[in-house]
Amino acid sequence: MTNQSITLKDLSFAYDDIHPILTGLSWDIQKGHIYSLLGKSGCGKSTLLRLIAGLETPDKGSVDIQTNTPPAFVFQEPALLPWASVYHNIKLPVSLGAASASTAEIESYISLLGLDGLEDRYPAQLSGGQKMRVSIARALTQKAEILLLDEPFAALDEPLRFELNDLLLSLQDRLKMTVIFVTHSVYEAAYLADAAVVLNMGKLQSILPLDHNRSLPSSKQRSSHQFADNAARIFRALEEA
Template sequence: MSFIDVQNIKHSFNSLNVLNDISLRIKEGEFVSVIGPSGCGKTTLLKILGGLLPPSHGNITIKDSSLDIAIKRRDFGFVFQNPVLLPWRTVLQNIELPLEIIGDQTPFAESEKLLELLGLKGFGKYYPKALSGGMKQRVAIARALVFNPDILLMDEPFGALDELTRERLNLELLKIWEQTHKTIIFITHSISEAVFLSNRVIVLSERPAKIDEIKEIDLPFPRTIAVKQSKEYFQYITWLRNKLKKS
């Protein structure tokens, strides 16, 4: 049994073919990144994986269940490039918003833990306007974790951040992944980010996207900044860059 089993997904928007027969298996607890040319269909694939968009063709099973059941079980948390926080709600109120939307009235005991996990301790009563871009994205990640989903789907979550903030959030995300054992599917246009974070990197071709390559990243965990100085790290980046050029 695969944790996530993607079978022959095809998708078109009217006459525009976007995904061309994507099949993929992901193991529980894996960190998988997806890279590919701009406009090739990465966001479309992520939306289909999380049940936000029904595919034109194909099937997805999560822990041997249909997507409908997986959604009801709240198997997914989403993080997008734009954190989309409500400016009139505090950090804590933003994190707890999904609970309110489903009418969960019980006080949420895990909030403090989430603040701590995301390095937001002491910021619960702040409003979004007082936060940096990196802090806002931490809040968005905490909100995605509020139902304790097994799977985190992330679409270029750090794409709008400066290099140093991005590097810090990469390390934080790895720490969260190691502590919580989530399965993470992470879209990025940064080859180096994909290599640094992942167990496997999936390279998509030009639209209509198919899987060009699946590359195992055999770098040691826990990954530290030192990994970025290793010969192997550069070799993976070079290899993937060449693959992307040819796609």
């Protein structure tokens, strides 16, 4: 039984003939880890996520997903159907035949994301944080082993970001998913990721394994030397990019 969940081999991609986005990128993604993708704007972070999700087709190379379920995707915007209730938004993958989850299971995801009592509300009646929780709950309904997140918390204020960061950690701890998330925040990557992956010129520049003491409360973790060291290493890698 392999410990890899995704293998990217010699991946190349361009939206046009002039600007290549990815140029021969290879990466073995390990099961059950949290990876943060970092790099300058336009370096191909979101494109890489879209290629893994199957939303784009590589010009060259291959994306080999070694899990039983296709990856779930959380976009930068919550991407909710405005005319559907919270419950029906979360149920969307089931309604479209992309997943099979019972009513009890959907209700359990609603509880897990702290959305109890909001099931009948429409997205316009929710706060930014609640909308993002619905978006994550919808992704969980797929029961995917891989969760891809494209700057999911970028539009949220700091306390809410911290709260959702912790939520993501507890979900990963519980569901043991492989998580790959794109972020512009070095501190978010330093706190969340098991490894920070820096992209440069369409290739992987470095993969930095990060240390954490998850037994500490989140505020202590964020003020620990380990956290500062993680952030400093990511900053250095980005400077070299």
